[in-house]
Amino acid sequence: MKIYDDKHIKNVVFVGAHNSGKTTLAETMVYEAGLINRRGSVENKNTVSDYHQIEHEKGNSVFATPLHTEWRNYKINIIDTPGLDDFIGEIISSIRVADTIVTVLNAQHGVEVGTEIIWSYIDKFHKPGLFVINQIDHPAANFEESFKSIKGLVGNNAVKIQYPLIMDGAQCIIDVLKMKMYKFSAEGWKPQKLEIPEDQKELAIQLHNELVEKAAENDEELMELFFEKGSLNEDEMRKGIKAGMLNHDLFPVFCVSALNDMGSGRLMGFIDNVAPAAADLVPEQSLNGKEIPQKTDAPTALFVFKTVHQPNLGQITFFKVKSGEVKLNDKLENTRTGETEVLNQLFIMDGNDRKPVSKLSFGDIGSTLKLKHTETNDSLCSPGSDISIKPINYPEPRMRKAVSAVNTKDEEKLNEALKKIHSQDPTVVVSFSNEARQMILACQGELHLAIIDWTLRNIYDVEANFEQPRISFRETIQRSSTANYRHKKQSGGSGQFAQVHMKIEPWFEGIEEPQGYNIRGKDEIDLAWGGKLVFYNCIVGGAIDARYLPSVMKGILEVMENGPLTGSYIRDVRVMVYDGKMHSVDSNDISFKIAGAHAFKEAFLNANPKLLEPAMELTVKVPEEMVGNVMTDLQARRAIIQGIDSKENFQILKCIVPEKELFGFSTDLRSLTKGRATFKAKFSDYQPVPNNIQKEMVGN
Known part of the structure; x- marks a missing residue:
């Protein structure tokens, strides 16, 4: 297989809503380049990228799938991603290694819910992007409305490169960069290249001039040329468009019919000639703050962005060459584990098809098999070079199940x-x-x-x-209480005897020291489950020997690990042991441990015990027109609204919600907002359970 240098490798990721046609577009591009003899289809379950059994059953992409095409001496690596945000991990890892993000829209719907959600992640990467409006030949297609929806997403940075036209019953595409019209037969594929019709020239010139101005804005030299000549030639426009894409200030918009092979060749030509390559992007910083050299003669550095486990092959590791070049049988060091990995096999993967290669250069994407110590997000580098690439930050989970x-x-x-499932999908x-x-x-x-x-x-x-997972409740007290317990056991020979008097009180940060006690010792214990136990030795007159007090505390801690209300952990209590009795023969550690446990339990139950539940800090991003329904649902979940912010056409609701009430929230929110709302939840603190709910749970 031909080896391409970094100037002739382009890495693109196809993102977009479900049913926008990403898989079909990828299939058409591979077919158009002559790499496959027959186009597959999603319906026939024979596309290059959707090859998993589950994808055949569901009829849509579930996994991100790398493949490639070759067009006019360029190699285009394509990653076809799922269109549903449940698989956001697949999408994010693919965006991480792409140089240009291609957002595919269905011309019938424009920017959909899935596009909005995915774009919120895309925007954080600040990578070059372009839009493809697909299915332009569908009877219900509406190119102009689709373009308006793109402008609603990225503003005036969206610029038409093309627009569709029906002429003499045939599907045509007007290209305002090349100022040509492409006319397609019903079978698609190679179009006729024609002059722009007279009745379209005014509009085409207007759009061409808008494109020229937008291209000139991104380069001072081009701006001077534009003022001097009043226009730019095609090569100058390409330079300006690339600069705008790199600045995230220009998003070219194309139109295609992937199903009928219309416009895909022109799109590939643009990716070849204009879309940025890896070397055009700002160099990455390694974890130690050093710039990663973007050249082939530098030390080798690979970033692992995807892992697949296949029963017949084992582990397949996908990587991008971030620096240098990797050769067959290279020995590379994993910077996380320190282990050396030998790359005995190198492949280009086209879906399920492996194409062996002898080496891959900077900027390329490849794969290998059966690495022993390497997972997604790992870096592999030349021994001694210590190039650790920043890992992918995956979104927090939104659903928990036991x-x-x-x-x-x-x-x-x-x-x-x-x-293995986690290794394949870190979300x-x-x-x-x-x-x-x-x-x-x-x-x-x-x-x-x-x-x-x-x-x-x-x-x-x-x-x-x-x-549904069990909720991790906590127990505490709301007032002080005293108790004493005598443990006495006689069964021949030496027996067991201990008596303990104690007072317990709620503990909180900044509380004053106990009054009225002669404090002889104090232990502050940070509990493993949160909160504190503060234990005071207030014994006077030697009523209990000091050597037995640790045993009393052990008995208390045993009860705190299995609270009397629900068996949950007890927290935030202070205990003053102020009196008791012992026997010179029968007293021992076990006796005082038992006495301490019983006294503490009795005092706890008399101290107005309270159940605490974990509360979550919830942030919900919801379209303005749907806020009312979401607020109603949140109130039914005992949410406390702490603030509402606005961002574009969305409201950001910030609230505290009991973890118990969040079960099913993900599904209900999707239903209430037709999938347009998103949320994040993280642990906040423990809060008192309402009395009526505590009575139901405890039974009194």
Whole structure:
């Protein structure tokens, strides 16, 4: 296979809403370049990029799939991504290694919900981008409305390169950069190149001039030329358009019919000639703050952006060459683990098809098999060069479920399968809650969970149960209380004896020291589950030997690990042990541990005990016209609204919501807002449970 240098490699990612035609466009571009002999289709389940069984069953992309095409001595690496934000991890990792982001729209709908959500992530990367309005030959297509929706997304930075036209019953595309008209037959593919018709010249010239001005704005030299000549030639315009794309100030808009192969060749030509390559982008900084050299004669540095586990192949590792070049059998160091990996195989992957190569240069995307110590987000570099590339920051999960194997014999098998699923998709987070004694799976939503369930059953042969996780409550007290307990046990020989008197009180930061006690010692214990136990030795007259007090405290801590109300952890209590009795023969550590535990439990139940629940800090971004329904839903979930901000046509709701009430919120929010709202949630603190709910839970 031909090896391309960095000047002739372009990396693009196709993003956009579900059913916008990304997979079909990728298929058409590969076919147009002659790399496949027959175009597949999503309906026939034979496209290059949608090759997984689950994608055939669902009829849409689930995974981001790398493939490539070759056009006029350029190599274009394409990553075809899913259109649903449940699979945002696949989209973000692909954007991370792309040099240009191609946002595909359905001409019937323009910017859709999925496009808006994905764009909110795209914008953070500040990478060059262009728009493709697809399906222009559909009877319900509306190019102008679609273009208006793009301007609603990026403002006046959207500029038409093309617009569609029907002439003599044939689909045509007017190109205002080349100032030509492309006329297609019903079969598409190669068009006739014609002069622009007289009745379109005025509009075409107007759009051409707008493009010239926009191109000139991004380069001082071009601006001077523009003022001097009043125009720019095509090469000068290309230079200005590229500069504008690099500045994130210009977004070219194209039109195609991917299904009928109209306009894809022109789009590939633009990507070749204008779209930025890796070397055009601002050099990245490594984790140690050094600039990563963007050239082939520098030390090798690879960034792993994707991992796939296939039953018949094992682990496939996808990477981008960020510096230097990688050759077959190279030995590279993993900067995270310190392990050396040998790249015994190098491939270009086109969907499921592997094409062996001997080397890959800076800017290219490739893959290898069976690395032992490398995962997504890792950096591999020449030994001693220590080039650690900044990792991808994935969004927090929006849904949590307790997961367990239907057959308990499959628990280990389930654990291994979930490890591989997380390796393949880092937005799937698996942890074990010691407190709840449950394995917790966190993901992006109901559809994401359905795909995980399908994968477990069909790929790893494990049946799993998914259920609502147990909430980690806390218990505390609201007033002071005293208690004493005598432990006495006689069973022949030496017995057990201990008596403990104590007072307990609520503890809070800044509380004054206890009054009326002779404090002889104090222990402040930061509890592993949050909060504190403050233990005071207030014994006078030697009523209890000091050596037994640690045992009293152990007894208290045992009760605090299994509170009397719900078995939850107790927090934020202070204890004053002020009196008691002991026996010269029968007293021992176990006796005082038991006495301390019983006295503490009795005092706790008499101190107006209170249940605390975890509260989440919730931020919801919702379209203005849908705020009312979302507010009503949040109030039903006992949310406390703390603020409302505005951003463009959205309202940002900030509130505190009990974690217990957030179950099902992701699904309900999607239903209430037709998928247009997004949210983030993170732990805030523990807050008192309302009395009526506590009575239901405790039973009194």
